[in-house]
Amino acid sequence: MNVAVDFKNVDIVFGPDTADALAMVDRGATRAEILEQTGNVLGCAGANLTIHEGEISVLMGLSGSGKSTLLRAVNRLNIVSRGQVLVKDGEKMVNVVSCDAATLRRLRQNQVAMVFQQFGLLPWRTVEENVGLGLELAGVPDAERKARVDKQLKLVNLDPWAKKYAHELSGGMQQRVGLARAFATEAPILLMDEPFSALDPLIRTKLQDELLQLQKTLKKTIIFVSHDLEEALKIGSHITIMEGGRIVQTGAPEDIVLRPANDYVRDFIANVNPLSVLTAWNVMRDRRDLESAGRGWTWLDRRKTTRFKVDKDGLVAAAERDGKPVEWVSCTDVEQHPEDGTQVYWANPGTPLKTVMLAMHRSQTAPVALFDEQSRFVGAIGVRDVLSAVLRR
Ligand SMILES: Nc1ncnc2c1ncn2[C@@H]1O[C@H](COP(=O)(O)OP(=O)(O)OP(=O)(O)O)[C@@H](O)[C@H]1O
Numbered sequence: 001m002n003v004a005v006d007f008k009n010v011d012i013v014f015g016p017d018t019a020d021a022l023a024m025v026d027r028g029a030t031r032a033e034i035l036e037q038t039g040n041v042l043g044c045a046g047a048n049l050t051i052h053e054g055e056i057s058v059l060m061g062l063s064g065s066g067k068s069t070l071l072r073a074v075n076r077l078n079i080v081s082r083g084q085v086l087v088k089d090g091e092k093m094v095n096v097v098s099c100d101a102a103t104l105r106r107l108r109q110n111q112v113a114m115v116f117q118q119f120g121l122l123p124w125r126t127v128e129e130n131v132g133l134g135l136e137l138a139g140v141p142d143a144e145r146k147a148r149v150d151k152q153l154k155l156v157n158l159d160p161w162a163k164k165y166a167h168e169l170s171g172g173m174q175q176r177v178g179l180a181r182a183f184a185t186e187a188p189i190l191l192m193d194e195p196f197s198a199l200d201p202l203i204r205t206k207l208q209d210e211l212l213q214l215q216k217t218l219k220k221t222i223i224f225v226s227h228d229l230e231e232a233l234k235i236g237s238h239i240t241i242m243e244g245g246r247i248v249q250t251g252a253p254e255d256i257v258l259r260p261a262n263d264y265v266r267d268f269i270a271n272v273n274p275l276s277v278l279t280a281w282n283v284m285r286d287r288r289d290l291e292s293a294g295r296g297w298t299w300l301d302r303r304k305t306t307r308f309k310v311d312k313d314g315l316v317a318a319a320e321r322d323g324k325p326v327e328w329v330s331c332t333d334v335e336q337h338p339e340d341g342t343q344v345y346w347a348n349p350g351t352p353l354k355t356v357m358l359a360m361h362r363s364q365t366a367p368v369a370l371f372d373e374q375s376r377f378v379g380a381i382g383v384r385d386v387l388s389a390v391l392r393r
Pocket residue numbers: 014041042043061062063064065066067068069070227
């Protein structure tokens with residue numbers, strides 16, 4: 001996967017004379033200590049983060065943790081005191097910290113678009129004029145602008161509204177126009193600074209869905225600042241948690257939920273429902289860790305009700321439940337096959353844990369076998385595996 005943005009040892013200090021503050025950063029001083037001794041504000045320190053093309057990378061943390069500071073370094077709205085911020089520009093990476101003014105201008109026009117809170121539509125402009133605003137400012141010729149705007153409006157099903165004035169639209173629709181405008185710039189990298197934070201929860205959820213939908217076809221690289229973990233878990237392919245200007249953890253949503261790096265992250269996830277992020281893969285016991293039942297057989301569960309004989313290619317050659325041959329039932333079909341003690345329940349690793357749990361519930365806690373796309377047996381889930389994941393212990 002190609003890298004779109006790469007932060008390398010990025011320190012940002014706000015203030016006239018940063019040398020003393022940077023020396024304190026090197027000694028691991030806190031933001032409060034740096035402020036007290038030097039009068040400078042530490043924006044962020046030692047930030048290392050690699051963002052791949054097509055990812056939605058969410059920067060998360062409490063107010064003042066440095067999320068926006070880091071985001072704004074990508075298009076040099078913030079001056080980096082030390083380190084590099086590499087941004088993909090065609091086939092090469094450009095260090096925005098040190099590039100010349102012409103290169104920076106080009107990057108801002110063609111590569112990196114910034115979306116601020118609430119999008120701010122201009123009420124006296126029509127929908128199409130609003131969507132085309134960024135292109136107009138960038139000096140894109142009329143005909144090309146019209147074609148690009150039409151395309152984006154169709155994408156979000158707003159083309160029938162093109163000639164309406166922004167003030168004639170409902171709040172939610174205005175936000176969709178705003179989102180279309182953000183995607184209309186065609187810049188491959190989008191910086192989004194809490195775009196949905198001021199919206200009521202219903203509209204917010206809808207726009208998150210819309211963003212994910214647009215992303216499916218457009219596959220932009222999105223860096224998204226949020227202080228809402230539910231939002232981060234929903235839209236982020238990766239989440240980076242910041243505290244006091246420093247990155248404390250980066251990982252996939254399930255990494256954050258299953259393996260919080262410290263108490264700060266633990267506090268964040270305390271009220272998160274793990275079922276919203278976990279898949280079968282996250283809780284299964286790997287096939288190699290299951291107990292042998294002798295002569296090539298493997299027990300799926302600790303209670304030793306179900307066992308498989310797996311051939312050298314990883315395919316199941318024989319399966320027994322309580323010593324009898326079995327009927328295979330997918331976790332999604334449990335309702336149609338009432339439990340009678342002869343079934344083996346199966347799923348793919350990407351199946352939501354919730355689906356697996358429903359199957360377990362209906363089947364009176366039978367184990368679930370997981371198979372990959374080539375029908376190879378990869379692991380099993382028992383009730384205890386589910387409980388430890390949900391209870392995080
Ligand atoms: N231009 C600036 N000049 C001076 N200090 C700044 C500037 N921008 C940010 N800071 C300081 O840097 C620190 C990090 O701010 P930042 O805005 O990145 O936090 P944040 O995590 O995005 O918070 P929020 O969610 O409140 O926006 C804060 O202490 C802030 O006061």
